[in-house]
Structure formats: structure tokens, C-alpha cells
Amino acid sequence: MWIFIELVITFILMPFVIKWEDWGWHACIIYVGCCMMFTPIVGVLVYKFAFR
Structure with a gap:
């Protein structure tokens, strides 16, 4: 169940994180x-700062 919740959060945040x-x-x-x-939450930070 936790994997499903992570995927939902990931896909909801995707348009706001990726230019x-x-x-x-x-x-x-x-x-x-x-x-x-x-x-x-940590994945967003890693993506934003490590892959600029």
C-alpha cells in the first residue's frame, strides 16, 4: 500500500518539479x-539539487 501512495504523490508532484x-x-x-x-519528499530535493 505504501508503494501505491508513494507513486500517487510522485505523479502529483511531477509537473511542479520537472521544468x-x-x-x-x-x-x-x-x-x-x-x-x-x-x-x-527527499526524492524531489535530490532531483532539484543534484540534477540542475
Whole structure:
């Protein structure tokens, strides 16, 4: 059940985290991978600061 909740949070936050210029498979897979490796909140921070 926790995995499903993480995916819902990840996909809801995705349009707010990934810039519209970067919308592609590469950026989306990295973002979802960061959110699944860590929690979605930490994954957002890792994506924003590590992959600028």
C-alpha cells in the first residue's frame, strides 16, 4: 500500500518539479527513480539539487 501512495504523490508532484523544457523520458525516469529510491519528499530535493 505504501508503494501505491508513494507513486500517487510522485505523479502529483511531477509537473511542479520537472521544468517544461525537460519533459522527456530521461527526466521523468530519473525523477521517478529518485522518488522510489528515497521517499518522495527527499526524492524531489535530490532531483532539484543534484540534477540542475
